Amino acid sequence: MKTGITELLGVEYPIVLAAMAWVTNADMVAAVSAAGGLGTLGPNAGSLVVTNDVEETGERLRQQIRDVRKVTDKPFAVNFVVGAGGLDKEFSERCMRVGMEEKIPVAIVSQGSAAVYTRQLQEAGMKVVHACASVAHALSAERAGVDAIVVSGTDGGGHSGFDQNTTFCLVPQVVRAVKIPVIAGGGVAHGSQLAAALALGAEGVYMGTRFIATKECPAHERYKQALLESRDGDTIAIRHGMVSQPGTGQSGFTGERRGSLRMILSDKIREVLIKKEGHIDFNDLMTFQGPIPIEKGGSATAAALIYGDTDLPFWAAGQGVGLIDTVLPCAEVVRRMVAEAEEANRRLAAIF
Numbered sequence: 001m002k003t004g005i006t007e008l009l010g011v012e013y014p015i016v017l018a019a020m021a022w023v024t025n026a027d028m029v030a031a032v033s034a035a036g037g038l039g040t041l042g043p044n045a046g047s048l049v050v051t052n053d054v055e056e057t058g059e060r061l062r063q064q065i066r067d068v069r070k071v072t073d074k075p076f077a078v079n080f081v082v083g084a085g086g087l088d089k090e091f092s093e094r095c096m097r098v099g100m101e102e103k104i105p106v107a108i109v110s111q112g113s114a115a116v117y118t119r120q121l122q123e124a125g126m127k128v129v130h131a132c133a134s135v136a137h138a139l140s141a142e143r144a145g146v147d148a149i150v151v152s153g154t155d156g157g158g159h160s161g162f163d164q165n166t167t168f169c170l171v172p173q174v175v176r177a178v179k180i181p182v183i184a185g186g187g188v189a190h191g192s193q194l195a196a197a198l199a200l201g202a203e204g205v206y207m208g209t210r211f212i213a214t215k216e217c218p219a220h221e222r223y224k225q226a227l228l229e230s231r232d233g234d235t236i237a238i239r240h241g242m243v244s245q246p247g248t249g250q251s252g253f254t255g256e257r258r259g260s261l262r263m264i265l266s267d268k269i270r271e272v273l274i275k276k277e278g279h280i281d282f283n284d285l286m287t288f289q290g291p292i293p294i295e296k297g298g299s300a301t302a303a304a305l306i307y308g309d310t311d312l313p314f315w316a317a318g319q320g321v322g323l324i325d326t327v328l329p330c331a332e333v334v335r336r337m338v339a340e341a342e343e344a345n346r347r348l349a350a351i352f
């Protein structure tokens with residue numbers, strides 16, 4: 001296949017494994033890239049426990065990058081999460097430094113503003129893709145000079161935009177607004193959606209949840225099983241932050257890609273919804289988090305995703321779960337996506 005994204009990133013198919021923190025590792029990323037897509041190492045890729053050591057975080061990432069290269073010489077990406085301050089900023093900057101030293105080909109930068117790091121990453125030889133969740137965010141990334149944009153709707157697993165626009169509505173609005181290539185994400189789990197994304201004017205797809213239900217993904221079996229069992233009504237998007245007062249100049253999370261978080265609707269979340277008569281916000285989720293022992297990764301996210309702890313309601317998943325019913329090798333996911341997109345294209349050609 002040939003699109004602006006295959007040309008820009010040097011891949012065979014315009015299929016990008018989305019950034020997914022703990023539930024990515026070198027095996028998974030290498031498998032997607034070797035199959036012709038673009039694998040992405042997330043923060044904490046390949047790790048089983050948290051570390052507060054910035055230096056160690058960087059060295060863990062370096063090892064993962066080298067492990068990908070032992071398996072494939074195809075392009076792959078690393079996700080840098082920006083926008084947070086304090087120690088998180090130090091972690092991000094250390095990881096960027098390692099990415100530059102290791103000469104990785106593609107950076108997927110997410111959550112905050114593209115203005116700060118884009119030039120530096122490009123000068124180090126990377127193509128920079130910024131993950132956005134609104135037209136305004138996409139326009140500001142384009143002004144900052146990024147090479148391409150991921151735009152993901154509220155259908156998607158994990159973080160997406162505060163406004164909760166769906167992928168189907170948001171993608172064509174972003175495509176109309178910017179001149180650079182757009183990669184559509186959020187709820188994509190079947191090749192017909194790749195064909196649909198191309199029809200909407202995007203030049204590729206960004207897929208997280210579908211790739212968790214794969215043989216190579218380090219997610220816990222209980223989490224993978226929950227994905228297979230979940231249907232269309234089994235996820236919920238919970239908002240972060242508040243709408244700010246007009247005229248205050250504060251945007252809260254509204255200008256970023258972390259305004260809401262979609263995950264599997266677990267029994268714990270149902271309990272809150274029943275107790276609070278249908279209302280739930282991010283602070284309710286925080287109440288589930290006590291201190292997490294190191295045997296469970298030392299972090300609520302690791303405990304849920306990697307250790308399969310069902311008490312922690314952090315099994316991020318997109319609305320595409322209803323389309324996922326088997327655990328497959330990553331290469332087979334890529335192959336099926338392409339075959340299903342071709343089939344959709346044939347159906348459309350017959351209609352038109």
Ligand SMILES: Cc1cc2nc3c(=O)[nH]c(=O)nc-3n(C[C@H](O)[C@H](O)[C@H](O)COP(=O)(O)O)c2cc1C
Binds near residue numbers: 020081315318319
């Ligand atoms: C388990 C999980 C972890 C995620 N972690 C990250 C992350 O570390 N950084 C990031 O930018 N996005 C993260 N996301 C969001 C994805 O990059 C992407 O937007 C989303 O998976 C696309 O929707 P889909 O899951 O329906 O395919 C995560 C999503 C999931 C499901």
